[in-house]
Amino acid sequence: MEQTAHGASRSSYNPWARGLHQWVRAAVAASRPSKNPWARAELVSGSFCNYVLRAGQRQLCLLLSVACSSLTAMEGTRVSAFAVRQRHSGERQGLRPAQHKVNGIAKRKARQTRRRRIKKQKISLSKKETCQVPDLLPLIVNVPGVEPSVEDEVEQAQNSFIVPTTSVALSSKTNKKVRMMQLYPALLKSTELKSEVDATPEAAGHMLKKRIESVKKHKGPSLETVLQDLGAVQNSRERAAKLFEWMISPWSPKDFFGEIWEKRPALIHRLNSDYYKGLFSTAEFDRILRENSLQFGVNLDVTSYIDGKRETHNPPGRALPLVVWDYYKNGCSLRMLNPQSFSVTMWNFLSVLQENFGSMCGANTYLTPAGTQGFAPHYDDIEAFIIQLEGKKHWRVYEPRKSTEILPQYSSKNFSQEEIGEPILDTVLEAGDLLYFPRGFIHQGDCFPDVHSLHVTISSYQKNSWGDLLEKLLPAALQVALEEDVEYRQGLPLDYLDYMGVQNSEQDDPRRVKFLQKVRKLIKKLADHAPVDAGVDQKAKDFMHDCLPPVLTKAEKSCSVHGAPVRWENGTVQDAEVLVSGGTLIRLLRDGIVRLCNEADCCRLYYTAENSRVYHQEEPKYIEVDLQDADAVEFLIHSYPKYVPVHSLPCENLDEKIALSTVLFEKGLLTTKKPLHAS
Secondary structure: OOEEEEEEEEEEHHHHOHHHHHHHHHHHHOOOOOHHHHHHHHHHHOOOOOOOHHHHHHHHHHHHHHHHHHHHHHHHHOOOOOHHHHHHHHHHHHOOOOOOOOOOOOHHHHHHHHOOOOOOEEOOOOOEEEEEOOOOEEEEOOOOOOOHHHHHHHHHHHEEEEOOOOOOOOOOHHHHHHHHHHOOOOOOOOOOOOOOEEEOOOHOOOOEEEEOOOHHHHHOOOOHHHHHHHHOOOOHHHHHHHHHHHHHHHOOOHHHHHHHHOOOOOOEOOOOOOOOOOOOOHHHHHHHHOOOEEEEEOOOOEEEEEEOEEEEEOOOEEOOOHHHHHHHHHOOOEEEOOOOHOOHHHHHHHHHHHHHHHHHHEEEEEOOOOOHHHHOOOOOEEEEHOOOOEEEEEEEEOOOOOOHHOOOOOOOOOHHHHHHHHHHHHEOOOOOOOOOOOOOOOEEEEOOOOOEEEEEEEOOOOOOOHHHHHHHHHHHHHHHHHHHHHHHOOOOOOOHHHOOOOHOOOOOOOOHHHHHHHHHHHHHHHHHHHOOOHHHHHHHHHHHHHHOOOOOHOOOOOOHHHHHHOEEEOOEEEEOEEEOOOOOOOEOOOOOEEEEEEEEEEEEEEOOOOOOHHHHHHOOOOEEOOHHHHHHHHHHHHHHHOEHHHHHHHOOOHHHHHHHHHHHHHHHOEEEOOOOOOO
């Protein structure tokens, strides 16, 4: 194996040094007008040094040695890597620069330059240097909770680095806003959007780090405060959007869904361990074990990953605390499969968030002992948001191996390390950090020897693709076509078996051409018969069944059936007659709490209010309504979030309006503007 001058193998820093020679050549070309060797050296080392500090002291020295050797070979000017290292590290730490010789005329200039703060050299990038940025590159944002020290910056940078990718190149200023969210943001101290690109090794055909908007002190409101504030938001869809915006801050939802969603991994380092505090904890994990009858394999998995082999250690029966914690002490990871069934906060969080996606949101919590790994490398069939709650964890993310594994319909098998190649993202998540990756991106995580890890994976968009819609739509379209178009009912040619089929696929027969043209024509016409709205309703019906029931705010509870004053008192039932009148102001409890669907011979109103917190524990809930009541239900759906008087419903008479409103109110689907009192 090739050895460096420092005695280390080049493979030990190859991900950082790959392509470095090309970068030096570009820097040298830009510095030729200057006769000062230090000026040329600074183009190589200036912003480059700040970046490579992330790799640690050892890698920095090795890389500077390579950079200076390349510069020496091309320019005939000797530059000491040690001098460059001392120069930059001393000024970063606010220390007096070490005295070190540089040969020739550069000695005097070097001493003068040490007394000044090094200004980062900016390279003006021409359009000729611009090329396409790959779509799968990760996006990193560092959002400090407090103004970090230099040591914090270096430690954070060492904990998170991107393996260079050779296909990324430069971007011009004119295109910077268009491609901004597809590039790598730098570790920020500024609150303003930067308009210049740093001269870093990423600009040498590896990757480009650009600064995006951040804030110096981004502590953000606590989860408890956020959930309380959201209770005052009248529109549940806006409530869901605000919660999602808080979860992914400082990204905006527009940027996230436009530039990241289903395209590439993305990472937020917050330096704020309390950001997600209260969502879940190890203490709550222990409480759930003690207070609930969790079952191995149903609610809890015990896993390990040792020497490349993943094992599940679930015994039959209840997951008792003594047994569970014994597994944990012996190095097994604990995965709680449905924490929302036992944690009110998690239930509340997911029930609000699901409206933002229009798809079920689920969660798994992972408690991993120090120094262990619980799962083999794999990819999932869901969009994953990894929220680090306690400790820290080392994560590696790999791009899909082939096009058929991009946005897959099903999760993968467990891969061996040899099958997955090099990661495109290698990082450490600490409490308060968030990592997103689309379905199809292979990933694995392991713990450091000195600290455990607790994280929750928020998932969504399982089986929610165009293909999943067409699976429901095409059979219905074919049925409609058979009923309405005689061409679909005409018989096949008498001799089609003689020239069609695999055994005849290589035959040059004009009858095959005619047959295939007919098939294409019928398939194309099938789109005209597709009951698209009915197909979407079937997807919506499935969503209604998947949904968590809503968590009511205090105000919603007092104005719904759950706040009715009926009670047992003095040996009898009191205040049982709560009446809805024509003047009562009503609205649906949530924007997506009901779905009106046309079934074979009736209209059904599917709803989520009586769903279980356990996935599909109950059958789908619905009310059958006649056609005139369906019009009134549509009126309520489209009036949301406004309150409307009962007498405004489009029914034939007031009695029918009151009757329908009463049924919906008693099912927990309506809320009134003011609490109802017993008559």
